[in-house]
Every structure is written in structure tokens, then in C-alpha cells.
Amino acid sequence: MSDDRSRLLRKLQAEDFAVYEVVLYLDGHPNCRHALAYYHRHREMAMRLRAEYERKYGPLSNTSVCDGTHFHWIDGPWPWEKEGN
Numbered sequence: 001m002s003d004d005r006s007r008l009l010r011k012l013q014a015e016d017f018a019v020y021e022v023v024l025y026l027d028g029h030p031n032c033r034h035a036l037a038y039y040h041r042h043r044e045m046a047m048r049l050r051a052e053y054e055r056k057y058g059p060l061s062n063t064s065v066c067d068g069t070h071f072h073w074i075d076g077p078w079p080w081e082k083e084g085n
Contacts, residue, residue, distance in 0.1 A: 008053050012060075015046035 022039045029035060054060060058075070 005053075005057055008049065008056070012046060012049040012053055015042050015049055018042040019046055 019039065019042050022035055022042065026032065026035050026039060050060060
């Protein structure tokens with residue numbers, strides 16, 4: 001995996017982790033303004049990083065693989081295959 005691709009994927013994983021963890025916190029503290037701001041900030045960053053990664057390297061999940069004319073999920077190695085990383 002190229003250095004840029006690896007770096008981008010790690011940044012995305014970190015943002016996804018932050019979102020997942022704050023969602024667990026918000027389950028018990030739904031009105032916490034700081035947690036809500038944290039959630040929105042990291043969710044937005046994760047969405048941007050995911051879009052950048054998929055634009056450069058292809059889909060990360062089967063929910064972002066169809067452009068209306070072709071189902072791209074089958075085109076290359078899947079994200080969990082060694083060739084894809």
C-alpha cells in the first residue's frame with residue numbers, strides 16, 4: 001500500500017473511531033453540547049476523508065459502489081484483501 005493511501009486510511013479509521021465512541025457517550029448524555037459538537041466535527045471529517053479515499057482508491061464499502069451505470073464493488077481487490085491494501 002502506498003504511503004499516502006495508508007496515511008489516508010489511518011486518518012479515516014481514527015475519525016470513524018472517534019465518531020463511534022462519542023455516539024456511545026451520547027447514548028447516555030444526549031444533550032451534552034460539547035459531545036454533540038465533537039460528534040459533528042469528527043463525522044464531517046470522516047465523511048470528507050472517506051470521499052477522498054474512495055475518489056482516489058475506490059470504494060470502502062458496498063454502499064458507495066454504484067454510479068448508476070456500473071457496480072464498481074467487483075472491479076478490484078476488496079478493501080480487506082491484501083492486494084487492496
